[in-house]
Amino acid sequence: MTSLADLPIRDDLRGLTPYGAPQKSVRIALNVNENTHPIPEAVAQSIVEALAAAILQVNRYPDREFVILRDSLANYLGHGLTRDNVWAANGSNEVLQQILQAFGGPGRTVLGFPPTYSMHSIIASGTGTRWVEGTRDDEYRISPETAVRWVTETSPDVIFFCSPNNPTGTPLSLETIAAAYDATDGMVVVDEAYAEFAQDGLPTALSLLAGRERLIVSRTMSKAFAFAGARVGYMASHPSVTDAMRLVRLPYHLSALTQAAAVAALAHTPEMLAMVDDIRTQRDRLLVELPKLGYTVHDSASNFVLFGGVSDPHALFERLLEDDIIIRDLSIEGHLRVTAGTEAETTAFLDALGRIAR
Ligand code: PMP
Numbered sequence: 001m002t003s004l005a006d007l008p009i010r011d012d013l014r015g016l017t018p019y020g021a022p023q024k025s026v027r028i029a030l031n032v033n034e035n036t037h038p039i040p041e042a043v044a045q046s047i048v049e050a051l052a053a054a055i056l057q058v059n060r061y062p063d064r065e066f067v068i069l070r071d072s073l074a075n076y077l078g079h080g081l082t083r084d085n086v087w088a089a090n091g092s093n094e095v096l097q098q099i100l101q102a103f104g105g106p107g108r109t110v111l112g113f114p115p116t117y118s119m120h121s122i123i124a125s126g127t128g129t130r131w132v133e134g135t136r137d138d139e140y141r142i143s144p145e146t147a148v149r150w151v152t153e154t155s156p157d158v159i160f161f162c163s164p165n166n167p168t169g170t171p172l173s174l175e176t177i178a179a180a181y182d183a184t185d186g187m188v189v190v191d192e193a194y195a196e197f198a199q200d201g202l203p204t205a206l207s208l209l210a211g212r213e214r215l216i217v218s219r220t221m222s223k224a225f226a227f228a229g230a231r232v233g234y235m236a237s238h239p240s241v242t243d244a245m246r247l248v249r250l251p252y253h254l255s256a257l258t259q260a261a262a263v264a265a266l267a268h269t270p271e272m273l274a275m276v277d278d279i280r281t282q283r284d285r286l287l288v289e290l291p292k293l294g295y296t297v298h299d300s301a302s303n304f305v306l307f308g309g310v311s312d313p314h315a316l317f318e319r320l321l322e323d324d325i326i327i328r329d330l331s332i333e334g335h336l337r338v339t340a341g342t343e344a345e346t347t348a349f350l351d352a353l354g355r356i357a358r
Contacts, residue, residue: 094231106129160191196276
């Protein structure tokens with residue numbers, strides 16, 4: 001039997017493992033930081049109507065420049081951005097991949113700060129970009145000094161920040177991003193997949209874009225917009241950076257159906273984001289209740305909580321699975337991560353945890 005190892009695969013991909021969040025059919029799935037609320041019925045109806053209109057023209061290629069979608073996204077982001085500042089792809093994973101195709105690649109490096117989103121290093125491998133790791137300060141923070149020290153020591157071509165950081169929930173200060181930007185000639189990417197879950201008024205790196213042509217802010221409709229299955233990620237940057245994306249994207253990469261669905265969803269932004277407050281409430285509840293059960297928590301500006309004090313994370317993960325609840329084991333010593341679900345899901349998780357001896 002031929003296995004992967006027998007194939008003439010690229011040397012730098014030999015022995016690597018793919019992204020591996022387990023896909024299990026369970027009653028309560030709090031493992032991949034989805035928005036567990038379904039989208040409102042009325043919005044679903046409106047999206048279906050948009051899809052019905054789009055399918056009638058599916059014999060034609062879609063708008064390669066997805067202009068209406070870029071207008072909608074720019075309008076949503078505000079900050080004086082226009083369609084020229086916006087780019088989109090099939091999930092922010094694809095946006096990040098295109099960034100490394102354009103600015104990383106063989107002979108180039110990307111600096112990241114683990115523990116962070118596992119796909120950052122996997123996308124680095126896929127694009128032949130060398131992944132170099134900086135370290136974080138206490139409580140997973142990154143001070144401006146720490147960022148500058150790592151940038152100076154490693155001279156990366158691209159820097160990946162993640163704010164709020166997955167899997168720790170930690171927000172990143174604008175001072176750190178600005179200091180790293182000033183310390184490098186490379187591209188600075190801030191992955192803000194979870195930005196909408198941050199406390200009101202928490203600053204976003206979008207406010208740093210003016211005058212910083214090497215800064216990219218990446219966002220997604222997968223989380224706050226409850227649109228993970230539709231695969232829509234996007235970024236904001238100087239227009240010249242979106243021109244770089246055009247060099248590496250495949251023509252017509254965003255299907256007509258994806259564009260139609262996303263534009264229809266964005267036309268209902270307030271309804272689509274209506275559950276964000278509720279999710280924050282459930283996250284705050286996890287932050288209060290987990291310590292009462294004897295666990296430690298890391299402050300989170302996101303829709304998930306990393307908790308510690310777990311004597312055997314794998315055993316607890318498996319024990320919860322017996323109760324039809326899946327959370328995430330990220331191999332961080334003594335820790336597990338749980339997504340804030342609906343009130344009922346969060347209650348079920350906390351109740352199950354309360355029944356299980358620590
Ligand atoms: N960035 C971060 C930090 C994430 O956690 C995720 C999803 N888990 C993504 C990007 C990718 O999301 P998508 O491709 O669905 O936009």
